[in-house]
Every structure is written in C-alpha cells, then in structure tokens.
Amino acid sequence: MIENTFGINIIPDNDSGRLLALKRYRIMDTPSEASFDNIADLCTKIFKVPISLISLVDAERVFFKANVGMGKVKEANRGKSLCALAVLDPEVTIFEDALKEPCLIANPNVAGEFGLRFYAGAPLITYDGFLIGTLCIIDQQPRVFSKEEEIILKGLATAVMDQIELRLSALEEIGKQQTTNEELIQQKEEVQSINEELTVINEELNESRQNLQVLNENLKKSEKRFRELIEQAPVAISIYSGEELIIEAANARMLDLLGRTAEIIGQPLLKARPELITHPYLQVIRGVLGSGKDHMGLAVKAPVLRLGKVVERYYDVNYRAIKDEWGKVTGVIAVGIDVSEKIASSLRETEMAEELAVMNEELLATNEDLISSKDYLMLINEHLNKSESRFRGILQQATAGIMVCYGKALIIESVNDMMLTIISKSKDIIQRPFADAMPELKGQPFLKLLDDVYTSGLTYIANETKAIVNRNGELVEGYFNISYQAIKSDNELITGILIVATDVTQQVASKKAVQKAEDMLRFSIEAANIGTFIINQTTRVMVASPRLKEIFGYYPDEEMPYDAAVVQISEEHRERVVASVEAAFEKGEDYFLEYSLIGFHDQQLRWVRAVGKLNQYTADGEMYFSGAIIDITEQKQDEQRKNDFIAMVSHELKTPLTSLKGYLQILEQKAKKAQESSAILMHDKASTQVKRMISMINGFLNVSRLDSGKIHIAKECFNMTSLFKEADEEACSTISTHQVVFSQIESAMLNADRDKIGQVINNFISNAVKYSPSGSLVIVNSKIIGRQLLVEVKDQGRGIKPEDKDKLFDRFYRVVNDDVISGFGIGLYLCAEIIERHEGEIGVESKFGEGSTFWFSLPIYEN
Template sequence: MQQADQPKNKDYPFLKGGGEMGELMRTTDWSVTALGTPDAWPQSLRTTLSIILNSKFPMFLWWGPELVCFYNDAYRPSLGQHGKHPSILGMPAHLAWPEIWNTIKPLINQVLAGGEATWSEDQLIPIYRNGKIEDVYWTFSYSPVADESGDTAGVFVTCTETTAKIVANKQLEETNRHLKVAREADRLIQKKLQENDNNLRLIILQAPVAIAIFRGPDYVVEIANARALELWGRRLPEVLNKPILQTMPELLDQGIKQLLDNVFNTGEVFSAKELPVQLFRNRKMTTAYIDFVYEPLYDAEGVINGIITIGTEVTTQVTTRKRIEESATEFQAINEELVAANEELAATNEELTETQWHLQQLVVEIEKSESRFRSLVQQAPVAICLLRGRELVFEAANDKMQFMLGKDASIIGKPFEEAVPELKGQSFFKLLDDVFTTGENYYGNETPAVINHKGQLINGYFNFIYQPIKNDDGITTAVMVVSIEVTEQVNARKKVEQAEEMLRFALEAANIGTWYINADTRELKTTPRLRELFGYDVDKEMTFDEAIGQVTEDFRDKILEQIDDAIFNGGNYDFTYTMRRFNDGQLIWLRSLGKLSRDHENEFTTFSGVVMDITEQKQDEQRKSDFIGMVSHELKTPLTSLTAIVQVLNMKLKNSEDSFIAGALDKANIQVKKMGTMINGFLNISRLESGKIHVAKEHFDIVQLLTEMMDEVKLTVSSHTISLAPYDHIEVYADRDKIGSVISNLLTNAVKYSPKGKYIEVQCVVIDNNVQVSVKDEGMGIKPQDINKLFDRYYRVETAHTRHISGFGIGLYLSSEIIHRHDGEIWVESESGKGSTFYFSLPL
C-alpha cells in the first residue's frame, strides 16, 4: 500500500491517536484500495477502527469483500522485523497471509457465513517474519463485525502470541525428562557401586592365594582373606584394623617395613620370588618361602593411600628343590617326586599368574569405586568424613567438613585426636569410641562444640550422626560422620525464647493474664496469672464454658458475639466487661484484647490474647463521673440565676444609649450559653455512664432540625457561611433534642477548628435505608494518628493551632454515644491542612 504524498486523512476523528499505526492510516492513500477514501467508509468501520487504534491489546481487522487488513500498535510486534509490516496495511487478506491462508480462510468463512465467533488457544500458525517462516503459537478469537444493515461486513481479531509460553513448557518437559533419566542413572550407579564393593570383597575372600590390603602409612589391615591369615599364622581379630607390623613384630628386623615404605612413597611395584621370611606360627618361629607382590593403591586425587599384597607360600617347593641340590645321590630316588613337585609348582605359578591378572583388574575396579565414592562424598551438601580404624584416622573429608572444622586436606591420614586437638576435653572422642566399640549409631542434636576456625576458638551448635561401617563379619572398621552446623538456628531460637521469657515477666509484672482459644474446638488455655485474676484454682485448667459462665448477663451475649466475629472474620478483639470471681463472687471489670493468628501450617486456628483487671480504673472513672455530675448539678442553679439576671438586664437596658453596655450584655449572654452547653455536656456524660440518660424517640423531620440548628449557630457566628445542600423532607425516629445536640456540636466544632476557612457545607442524604448527615469544613484537618482516638472521652488533639481553642474533649464523645444508642454510626474523613468532614448515620 502506497503512502499519500500529503497527510490527507488527519482530519478524521476516528483515525486520531493510535501511535505508529494511527499515523500510517492517516497518511495512506486509501483511494487506490477497494474501500475508497475514508469519507466514504461506513460508520461501523469507523467505530471499529477507533476502538482498535486506541486499544493496548493486540487487535486485527479484515473488512469488506476483499478482507482489507487493519491492525494496531499492540499487534505490530507480532509481525517482527523484515516481514509484513507495514506493507500489509490495506492489503487483501489472501495476499497478506499466503503462507497460512489455507488455515485461516475456513475460520474467516465460518464467521462471515454464520456470524459465530471462533476461539483457538495455543494454536501453531507459522508466519513469515524476521526474514523467514517462524513457528508461532497464538491464542486468538475471530468475531463478526456487523455493518449498518446488520450483515457481517468484517472479521474482528483479538490475539495474544503464546510462543514464549509454549517454548518454555517444552523446555520444562525436556528438563524434567533429563532429570528423571539422571535420577535413574544415579540409582543404577549407586547399585553398581554396591555390587562392585560386594564383588571385590567376595573375590578377595574367595581367592586361592593370600591377599590383603594395608591402608595408610601405618599399613593398617583393611581386609585379609583366609589364605593370608593361614600364611601369617594369625586369626582375623588379631590383625583386622591394626597396623600389620604391630601385629607381626617379627617382620620389623627383616626389611619388610622398608619394602612397604618404598612402595608407599614411590609407587613402585615390588615383587619377590621365594623370599625367605621368619614368621611366628604355631607358637614358634619358622622360615617360610613366599612368592609375593606389593602394589600401591591410589585415591581419587592420585595419592597413594594403601598397598595391596598378593602372595603364595612356596616353602615346600623350595625345600624340596634344596634337598635335591644338596643330595645328588638321592636324585634318582626322588626324581619322580621332584618332577611332580615341579609340575605342581608350575601349575601353582600358572594359577598365581592368572589370579594376579584378575586381582590387578580388581584393583582397577576398586580404584574406580573409591573414586566414585569420594566424588559423591565431596559433592554432598553436608559435611562428611570417614574415620578408619580404632585410631579413627581421617580417610576422607569433604570440603564442607574441612571448612566446618577449620582445617584443610592435611588432616587426611591423621588420627582424629591429632587432627582436631581443640576437641579434647569435649565429649566427641568418647562418643566416637563408643560407636566404634558398640557398633551402634549416635545422633547428636544441637550439640555445643568449641572449634578452631581460622586460628580462633569459636562456639557453635551442630546436628550430627556417627554411623559405624562394618565388614561382612559385622565388625566395625570405620565410622562415618555426617554433620551440619545449626548455630544460627539455635541462637535465633534462644533469642525468641529469651524474648518470650521477658514478655512473660513483663506480663506478670503488669498484672496481665494470657489466654489461647482453639478456633475450631473452643478449647481454652490460660496462664496461672489469669486464673488468679478470675479467682480460679491456679493449678487447674479452666474451660471456655466456665470462663464465659462467670461473665455477667448484661455482657455475656456481647462477648460471645465479639469472639465469634474475631474468629470468623479475622479482626482484632477488644472488649471490656464485668464478671464474678470464682472464689468470692466479687464483681470485677476486665479488658480483654486478642487476635487470630496462624499456626505452623499457616492456618488461622489459634485465637490468643491478654486480659487485664481494670476494676480500679473503672472505679476511678465512676468517682470522677460522680464528681463531675455533682459539680455540674451544683453549677446549674447559679447559672440559671445568672441567665435570668442577664436576660432582665437586656430587657431593662435595651434602649440604653450606652453602646458598651449593650455589647457587654450580648457577650455575657453568649458566654452564659456556652457555659450552659458545657455543663449540660458534663451532666449528660454523668447520666450516660451511670445509665440514667434516656433516649426519648419520636418522629421528626431531620432536614428541618438541621435548618434550626444552623440558624441557631448563625446567631452567634458571623465569620463563616453555613450552607445546606437542598433535599426533600426526611422523617426519622429518634430523640430530637439529643440529635440536635450532635448537630450543634459538629457545627460549632467546624467553626472553631477552621479559623481561616469561610465555608461550612452541610448535607443530608439517604443511603441504603439510612439517613446520612455530613458537616464539611475548610479547617486545619486531623492527623491520621489522632483519628482513631477522636471520639474517646476527654481526648483533644494537641497542636500549636488547637492549644488556644477552648474545650474539654467531651462533645465528640457524647455525640458518639448518642448516635450509637440510636444504632447509628459516626466517623470522620480528614487530611491534615485540608479540612475535615464529619458524618453520622441513623436507620430509617
């Protein structure tokens, strides 16, 4: 589609906006298309294009018989680079989408024919973009667009490309498949390792020649078969897990240690034929002739850590041959015997050679198994080490174990006591020895230890397992240690325990009891301090029904309602009530606060809180109310007389020419009224708290009452304009005088606390079967931290602006109590520095 030389279409309102695509539509020469110029386009097309251009969701439109293409900026990224954009704008659909026309044409025809919308989710529809055909997945819908005659004139497309999601899901499936294969391979490897270890032991134990494995520079016997024990003249318990030169001291002076040291230090294989060795066998020293080989064993890092010896005794053959050599005269007599012996020797040597080859293969398998085992230990996510023999020599220790102990790889080959001397005097050496001796596991949980970390002794806590490693005879040959440091967790728990202990002391010092209620079963748990407050046996647990039974009847239903509301709705619980103590029946006042909390499974099942004895506080408040009531009552009589005197003076001096007298009497009259209002407020509080205030309900027009109260305030206020939004008459059933006092209080407060504001707006509306009255001012406003306390008794907002404003903090408290006794609500909306709006509502 060619662009017009001039932006001809910018004046059409339906083409305004739309970003890049809006600009392209405005500058396109539509006269060369089947649609013609935009001024001829039907209103249905214009409306649809306006919606598409201004939408942030990907949208496309095919219009008219040729299905001319339109799309918005949100659809633009799906076309990629070096593809269809912007050439397909205004192009017929079959030319714009040739690669997928066979796929989308039936869907378009379905919409055009029947007017039914289509829906496709995660549909693979390859398109040409970014210079090539790409596999693209879409979730899309084709919907009909009707023209002015009601016929379907176009197809409206909403779509989302879901290629990234599909690709991610496929990658996830492939990853899971690989993970499953890896886990199965790991299982098979572990099984094979175990089979290799078992096969190795069986081969060694069942071999027809003497075989033994020595570990470490002390040449500790790790395994020895029956032929080796027979050759040495020893039993297995005498040599297993012990240095060979310690159990066979007769070898020390025969150069055997030098041979072993040379193999261990250089890695050179040593073999000997008919080597004479003095052995202590059958309780006497005998000379044995032995054919044997010493070969080094390596760990995963290529370090020699042991020696395998394979040998066979040839004493009989040697002595036989020597006799032949020493007695030529007997040669013929024993020739046949010698030939037989030589044949036997050859057969034995052939068998030995074959056995040595098999054992060399076995050594390779052993080294591979050990390498795999050490690799697994090294990569383990916890600290692991293997302590071999009675001396508990470090045979292996992964990096995490070395770091935990504050050591390096130099501990390998050292006994535990030598490698970790700082643990002497602690319990670990004895525990390891006990595990080695008894063959039973030991589990340590949060065990304290002092370790040397980077040259500094530090305290820590550890969870660990000492696992004995046993041979086929059930004898312990090593101990595996698996450990994890839990110092941070233990310290954190101790801090929590310390905080809980401090909280417990604080609660006891503050004479506060605590309680816990199961939200499902209503099972009650209390502290001894609470049971003491209730006069209950401190050594026995109190039930929920027992506790509720002591609440006085006037509060019992309310407290149950409050508890149920907090549990089911998840709110905070704060309730003040009276109850009779269990032991003496004394009436006490209590305040209980609680909250629903989550358990370890993140479920709201525990309702807990505290309870305080506020009897003394309530008694003080009652004495204060009695005093205020008495003083207010006593002030009422002289104030009445003063009011009469001022009124008489006004009558006598109303024609006085002295302007000061007239002004002074007006001010005196205003102050007398203020004093009367204040005294009435104190009297009403006293009556309210003593239960003597009476609500005398009647039917009256609240709009008329608002007008009267406003007129009364206007008599004494000339600094503000007070307006009432027009509304029809609204009849309510309430105490007219007391509702009037609420309105008067809100109006006078609006005047007092908006010295710089000039307008006070009053509204009265009906909302949801309630009448709602609001008084809005342009005053100093209220800070958020003061709003929740605003309706408390004697509470006043203390700021630099309010310090010089008279008042005792009783007006809003009294207004709140009056409204609540009418089953209504009272609240405030305010922003500091921008004024306040006070509301109250009454049921109709």
C-alpha cells in the same frame, strides 16, 4: 548530606565502625517482615501510643524497618530524626515534652505540623557494642515515662536485636546450604561415572566367566558382604524406578520404618503404600523423577503402618534423582531417618559419607580378590584400581567427617579431610590408636562409648552432643552430630568402627539465640503484667498463662478451659466478646475489646483490655488465635471517679449560674427602663457568656450521665419540619455574624428524642459559625435516601486536617487551630452518642482549606 537541626554533634566517635557493623546485617532497604512489625505493633499496645518505629541509622539517613502509625514513610534525614540522638547513648533516650528541650525546639518534627511532643528510643546494640538503630515510641502529647516502662522498652529493643542476629544467621545458613547442594551434585556425577565403569567391568567378567569361576565365587562373597554392610547402615534406604515408582530395593530399616515386609519389593509405590495417596510428598517424589532436582525435607510428618494401624511419624528425608549415562532420570533413591522422638539436625551428609564408606570397603575387598588373579585379570584390576581411587576421592570430598578404626585398640586406618578439620589434626594420626591421637577426649564419655560399640556391635547415634575439642592448640566447646557403627566380617565378628561426625556448633548457637529471644520476649510480657492465651481454631482448646488465670480469678496451676473463661465475662459483654472471637477465626479480623468480668474464686469485678489475631498454620496443620489481656480496672475506676467529680462540680456550678442569670434579667429590665445603651450592651455580652457556661456545664453533665448509663432518651413521633423551623428561628435571633440558610429541606416523620436531635442540629450550626469566616454562609440541607433522613450542615471554613478527621467524635478531642480557641471536646462526642443511641449514623466530609460538611442520618418512622 546530613542537615543537623539539633545544634549539637550527632556523629559518634566510632561512627565508621558502627556503619560497618550495620552493613554486615544486610537489612537496609529490605521489605517489611512480620517478626519486626509484630514487636512494633506490640509497643503501641503496651505503651498506648499511636506511633512505634524500628529504625536503623545509616550515614545520612534513618531507615524504618518497622513502621506502625506513620503511614508509608520508609526513611528520614538523619539530621532531623530523633533516632540520631538515641544512638549516641546506650541507655534509653527520653523526651517527655519536646517543647521543653532546647536542642529540639528548631527540629521540624517538633516545630512543624507533625507536632511531636513525646519520644522514647531504646538503642539496638550489637554483640560487639555498636548502636545501629532504635526501637522508639512517639506521641503528639507530652507523657510521663516511668522507670518500669523504660525497662520494658529496653527489653523489647533487645528482642529486636536478637531478631536481627537470627535473620543474619538464617541468611548465612542459606548460603552454606547452596554450597552443600553444589557439592552433592558433583559427588553424584562422580558416582554416575563410577557406575558406568563398573558396567564395563561386568561385561568383561561375563565374557571370561569360564576362566574366572573362582573369581566369581569371591565376587559373590564380596557382594554378600556389600549387601550386609548396606543392611547394617543406620539409615533407611529404598529405590523407586519408572513412572509408576516401582520399589526396586528396600533395606530392612526402610521396611521396618514403613511397617512392611519384603513382599512390597517389585510393587508400585502406591499399591504398596496406599496411605500416601493424599500425602504431599508423593508429589515431591514425582517432582524429583520429572525434574531431576534433588529434594530434602526435615521433620516431615508422614503416615506409616504400626501394628496394622496407620500412625503419623516424623522423618528427615532425602530424595535424589538416579540418572543414566545420558542424563535421563530413571528413578529416585530415598533415604529416611526417624526423628519422631527427637527431631535432629539433617543427617544427609552423614548418610552420604556412610554410603561412600561402604562402597569404598567393597571396592577394597574386590581389589584384594582381583589381585589374586593372574595376568588375565590385569585389565580388570586396573579398572578396579581406578574405581577405588575415585571413591577415595569422593570420600575426601564428603561434607561430613569420616574415620575408620580397626581392632580393639581402634587403630586409625583412614580419615578424610573434613574429619581432620573438625578435630584439628593432621594425617600423622593415621595408624595411631584413637585414644592417643585424641588425648583431649580423656575424661569425656566418647572413649567409653566407642568401646561399648566395639563390644556390643550396637550402633550409637547422638545429635548436638557437646564435646571439648582441640582447635589450634586451644580447648574449646563444640557441638556435633556423631555416629559410631561397628564394622563386621562375614562371620559377624567385629573388626572395627566407622566414625561419622558433623560440626553443628553454629546451628546450636542459633537455636540458643532463638531461645534467648523467646525468653526476652516472655520477660517483657511478664514485666508488663500481661496475661496471654492461645486458642485452637478447630478444638477451641485454650492454653492460658498464669497471669491470665489470675485476672479471671483462677489459681495459677488450675485448668481454665475456653468455655469456663467465657462464663466469667459479664453478661452484658459476653455475646459481643464471643462474636469477636468467632469473627477472628472465620474472617481473620483483628480483635480489640474492652469488657468487664467476675473472678471465678474471688468474685471481684475487673475491667480488661484484650487484643489478639489469628496466627498462620503451624507444623501440625492447625491455626491458632493468640492474644493478650491487660487488667485496666484501676484505669476504669479513675475514669469513674473523674466523671463523678465532673458531675458534682457541674451541679454545684449550676446553682450560682442560675442565680447570676436571674440577676442579669433584672439588670436588663432596669437598663431598658433607664435607656442606658451601654448597660444594655454589657448585659448582652454577660448573658452570652452565661449561656456559654451553662452549655458547657450541661455538656459535662451529659458526658457523666452517658458513662453511668443515666442519660434518658425520650422518644416520640414528630415531623422534622417543626424542628427545622425552630432551629431556623433560633439561628436568626442569636447569630448576627453569619448567614444561616435552610435550603433544600425534605422533611419526614421520626420516632426520636426531639430535644436531643435539636441539640445535635444546633451544635452543628454553632460549630459551623465558630470555625468559618465572619459573613460567610452556613447551609442546612436535608433529604430522604431510602428509609433514612439525611441532615447536612455545610460551612465555608478552613476545613479539617486528615489527622483530625477520624478523631473528631472522640471524647475530649480538641482540634488545634491558630486563630480559633477550641472547646473542651465534648460537643461532637455527645452528638455521636445521641445519634448512635437512635441507631443512626454520623460523620463529616472535609478537605483542608475548602470547608466541611457535618451530617447525620436517622431511620424514618413508618406506621
């Protein structure tokens, strides 16, 4: 049940229709997918937010298809999720500060521990206008969301919706493919049955060879005609038999495709084509031979001979098992189409239809010959009639449209049901001229192409050809794979044309949808002013976008090799950047860096943020490192101006504070002489506040010096015993609310900046006192571990929440507490910088509610 925490109606009027639209995509409760996770990850980097979600809003819950930054959470209650509000409006829903929104104050995500402050959600809108979910970004800090950012988020949401549509198209295509495979298996069984009957006919013809000499001559002519039709087939065909894959047959197209002669017929496949010994499809052929399961491959790269050299070409291939009457696999028939120039859609239905058409023509010719025989041939004629009927049945069941036309006028002789479906006609078109039966083709190129094929005898094949066809009385646009092949007589005269067509309108629409998604993603990247690159793992050849070239100071149409780009990186960052790229190539590590560079032509200093990752293998078998680079020069300049301002203000504040401290010391002396206890008490409190202010100002100055590289580390050799003693004495004199105990102290010689290491220890003790109950213990320990000295400060405070633990040492990060006022978030940051510059380590161990242990380790000095 929906638990509404917004105080408003979150159910749109069309919710029932919206839920049906969501259901048709079959995406709820599905595992994560890289195509969606990558877009969500890209959102966090573009908008610099910690959380990005792709959500789908169901009847009572919100399912997260992609989740970056929210842990393992997979769903939420619809009544509590802000995504339920985002599907009420087709525009982007934006809450820049949730605490200022009356409808969100009671929401647990806003009022609870999560502390949501900023939310922006762009709805996922289906092609028929339903809002089924959102692409949203979330932050725990208020933000200002510009109009340009809103446009980018909306564009990325459109890319997400395109991915959902493509996913549905892929699921539907898989279903159709399964149906097609079942039809091919049924057709194969039919062909096997026909082969068995032809075997019986052949035995009877042998017993009657004396009386059927004339018939045999006719049959030889028919066989010759049949082989000629096979040779004229527009596809390459070969047959392999036995465990050694003996090449039993191969037509001229196959020999030409392989770059071989007829001498290979009768040889084992590996002897005839030794270049296949390492090719994966040799195992595929053996797999078909062993399992009896057919295999089809699209755009398969394979080595072939061309002018005596082995070259790589691309083919659509279909391997089908040949079985005997007991179902035992005896060989494999291979059909191949060279698609190197243009990788076309699968032509396996066309190949099957052409094979069936040729076999049907042969049966017709054989039937005519047998009819001329007398009573002795009646039984044979009956068998052939059955075979012919069966082949016509197979022809009708073919998944490709097939039509046979004869004569110059192209009179339609036969047409199967699939072709009638494609052209939306009935069988009344048989015995009519093709042009009269298809008046909608007038003005289109197809009638002239048919005439050219009839005149020249050259086969015409086209893929994804656009045609205007009649569908139920309405002219519509469709896309088709078509083949026009001349039918020739024994004396090579053209007698007609075999037309084969496959409707690929849906596949073309899917490709266009993919292109649209790619264009939208490209637009989003360009709108975000991001430069992109791709680097080949093997060759290190880099392809850079025009924006990336501009960032590196190159002209848009100018070449920018990888080595040249590396040279433009500032020398102090260059080695680190190259090492990170190599780590991505060798270990698959993610790449996230900030560095400066000098423009090639303009010699301008720029700061950039770069992200990237190693992509999976592509069709060419290579791996690529791809990524994006954003110009953050203005942001860096703003930070520098801020640091300069902090340094200036801090210096100006130190002068009056120094004077104030001096006046307080004079007042202290006078109060003590006058023995005014209240004045002394007020002096102590004022001095404490002055010390605190001086400490904060020094912290800001140190941050500014760190950023500008001016902080000085003055190393000297000293024994930690003296430093621990000083820290103990200072704690005893300044801390009266807690017990600070130096327990289990092991000392060692260090080569370090003594004052700054003392500053780290005092900061740890000060924080322990600040965040633990009055009267509790603060314990300082030290011990030697290997060649490191480990220093620990333990308190009995409330501990640290998991979400704060990894950010404690970040600059200006403040832990939110109900009963303690946080500082400015620079103390622990300075401690971390000091320890890092001493080549040490720093960290914290804590469990919320059970206290904390802050620690650092430094290398021991060895003579």
